Amino acid sequence: MIEIVNSDRCIGCDICVKVCPRDVFDSGDDGIAVIARKSDCQTCFLCELYCPVDALYVSPYAELDDKVDTEQLITQNLLGSYTRNMGWHHGKMGGTDKDPTQQLRILNRVRQDNARLIDTPLAE
Ligand code: SF4
Numbered sequence: 317m318i319e320i321v322n323s324d325r326c327i328g329c330d331i332c333v334k335v336c337p338r339d340v341f342d343s344g345d346d347g348i349a350v351i352a353r354k355s356d357c358q359t360c361f362l363c364e365l366y367c368p369v370d371a372l373y374v375s376p377y378a379e380l381d382d383k384v385d386t387e388q389l390i391t392q393n394l395l396g397s398y399t400r401n402m403g404w405h406h407g408k409m410g411g412t413d414k415d416p417t418q419q420l421r422i423l424n425r426v427r428q429d430n431a432r433l434i435d436t437p438l439a440e
Pocket residue numbers: 317318335336337338339340341356357358359360361362363364374
């Protein structure tokens with residue numbers, strides 16, 4: 317479940333507000349994202365994946381209120397750790413090299429390229 321928006325890191329880009337499928341966040345008056353409907357969180361990690369500055373922490377415990385400490389999470393480098401474990405790079409540019417979905421997309425592209433090559437008639 318979503319536990320933390322770190323206001324020191326948040327740049328108010330509203331990406332988490334837009335990507336959350338459960339409308340958990342509101343954009344605060346100061347631009348900082350606010351966890352407005354925490355109990356609606358489905359622990360999908362999308363907000364953590366897309367936050368460009370690793371300002372969010374989603375606990376893997378979906379059902380319980382995980383009492384986490386922001387300073388401890390920062391010390392242990394756990395803010396944005398799901399993102400890094402999935403192979404997304406800092407700033408989220410450059411892709412998802414450890415994400416199985418991305419691997420399947422690449423394989424599918426290779427398969428389609430091969431099928432096209434087989435269907436192409438040889439030049440006379
Ligand atoms: S983990 Fe998913 S449902 Fe929960 S706040 Fe983030 S994007 Fe929304």
